[in-house]
Amino acid sequence: MLRRLPRFQAPDPNLLNWLIVVLSVLACVLLSLSRLPGTQLADVSVNWLMVWVVSWSVRRSLLQGAIAGLILGLIQDSLTATQPSHVLGLVAVGVLTALLQKQRYIQEDFVSVALIVFAMAILSETIFALQLTFLVQDYSLPIVTGAGEFSLGDSLLDADLSQGSDLGWVELRGYQPAEIWPRHQRVALSSAIVSSLWAPLIAYPLNRWWEWLERSQELPR
Amino acid sequence: MLYHWWNQYWSKTVLVAVFLASAWFLRQTNGALLQELFYGVTQPLRLNATPPAAQLSDARTLELQERLLELQAENQQLRTTLGESAEAGAGAVPAPVIGRAANQWWQYVLIGRGAKDGIQVGSPVQAAGGVVGYIIQVTPNTSKVLLISDPRSSVGAMVTRTRTQGYVRGKATDELEMSFFEKDLAVTPGDVVVTSSSSTLFAPGLPIGVVQSVNQQASPVPTALVKLNAPIGKLEWMMVFPAKAVKIEGGLGEGDGAGSQADGLPNLIEPRS
Known part of the structure; x- marks a missing residue:
């Protein structure tokens, strides 16, 4: 009798994983359009999509980091403007983060993720400012x-x-040459500080989940 | 070999292709779907969904408002006498600010009114204090406002006291840079700046801000720093004037991306020599 009861079927972990990936990206998109109290410093807010790319890339290959950067870059372009593009910066963030992990310089704990996010925020804002400086501002x-x-x-x-x-x-x-770098200084520093403070909110749960997923798939069936 | 690779990775390849295609679609449609999603998700959070009533804070404001009404009525009468069309002041749509730009360099706001409320691309937007920007993208329930403080925005302006013409460009702060068409200026700090009659987007005479400082030596033309009247970073409500929308070609996505050119949008500047 008891056997007849429908057994709880755990959902396919891979399917669940992609669902979590898509939903967490969507959450970052929604967060980046909003300005929650505490997520701003000197009128600069957290670069949520960049935080997501870092969280994804710390435990993945170069290619995977680059693909994530490309996709999220396109999404950020869709939310703002396509020129200058955010793709370049986020691809660089994905690739470099994956490289760091490959070199085993760092581990996936709170502090190192925050440190990577700090550096990558500066990197991505610098790439954006360079694009503003050198690309024709064809608005x-x-x-x-x-x-x-x-x-x-x-x-x-x-x-x-x-x-x-x-x-x-x-x-x-558009931005005049004399305006770009002073603004870059302010944006890069504030964004780095505030993004690295909030990074664990995205990075910690995602990486716990991926860790669990990895371990569960290593077990013999 | 390729066959083996495909057997092993086909699901991931397909998945990546699907994600890439969706991201590209979003980019081509300027994130219209994401904007609508954001509107839907934040809907329950907007508790005070009624525009603030006009607050008559003190007697002086009241007095000035009454005088303004008087003058407006008189102006209207004179215009009618002259045979000019009456100013279309009606039809303003109050819209709550629901979101802001998704990067640190551009100055947008998302507002919670869209095509369903008659808003069109090119509609001018005002708030307490004066001009704040114009609409560059519309979805059914939301629209994107390019703020006057965005460096890419430029609005025809005039100094009221001296009638000096120029245009104001944003600096991504609460100050604008006004460039003038003439060299010897009588403009001084404290002068009021309003939209000029050569502006195609805004009705003439709408307040913008106050001159903070003047740089006569700036090259190629003299400039002035103008402090915005409207508290542009803290606005919660704006007024959109759909009736005054300017026709815009190849705009920032009409929802289907058909009008927009592949890498962004057509240039506004037609260089003159």
Whole structure:
């Protein structure tokens, strides 16, 4: 009689694993759009997607780190703007984190994950700032039409105005070279501090789960 | 050999391909699905989902408001007499701020009103204090506002006292940089900056901020630092004016990504020589 009762079927751990992967990425996406109290320092908030890439890559291969960086980079682009892209920075973060792990310099404990996140936050913000500096800032905002000569989001390049001026008018748009590096300093440092403080929230549960999964699959069936 | 590799890794390869394709799809649609998801998830958290009533903090404000109403009515009458179209001030949609930019360099906010409320790409957005930005992406329930403080935003502006024309560009802080079209300026700190009549996005005369300092020597044109009136980092509600949306071509995704060009969006600047 008892045997007839449906036995509790543990879900396939691999399937469950991918579900957890997808849901944790989604959680990071939602967190990065919000500004929870305590996650900000000097108006700079945690780079949640970067934290996820680090958490993933500490126990994986170079290729796996790179793929995670690519996918999350595309997602971050979708949330902000595609130029400059976040892909480059996050791929570098994934690859480097995986490399560090390969060298066995560090272990997967709280402190080392926080340290890696600190360094990787600075790295990814630096790559972004370099892109801002060296790529043509071809911005990505809509064209306004139907107003004669205007082609700007909100332009003053009215023929009357620019012809009346003796300045050879060129409109400046986007970050100016002199603004990028001071902002980088502030963003990189604040983001590194605040991201490494919050990193365990993502890294700890995920890595405990992956550790458990690994061990359970090593057992003889 | 390839066969063996495929046998061993086909599931992972397929999975990675699916993830990559989904990420690419999100990128092409500017994360419209993620925005809607964010809206849905944060819905229960928005307890005070009513716009704050206009607070008449003291008698002086009250007095100024009454005088403003009087002047607005008079202005309206004069415009009608002159045969100009009356200013379309109606139809503002109050919208709660639900989210912010997902990186530290750009200045966006997500608001909890979208296409269902008639908001379009190009609709100007205001808040207490004046102009705050305009809509660059719309999903059914949310929209993305490019704040006036974003370095990529540039808005036609004018100094009220001297009628000096220029434009303001964001600096990713609560200050804007105003560039002028002329060299010898009579602009001084304390002057009020409003949107100018050559602005295609905003009605003329909307307050923006106050001049903090003037740099006559800046190259190629004189500039001024303008402190924003609106507390742009702390705004909880904004007013969107769907009726005043400017037609925008090839915009930041109309939801299906059809209009957007592969690597981002068309350039706004048409260089002039």
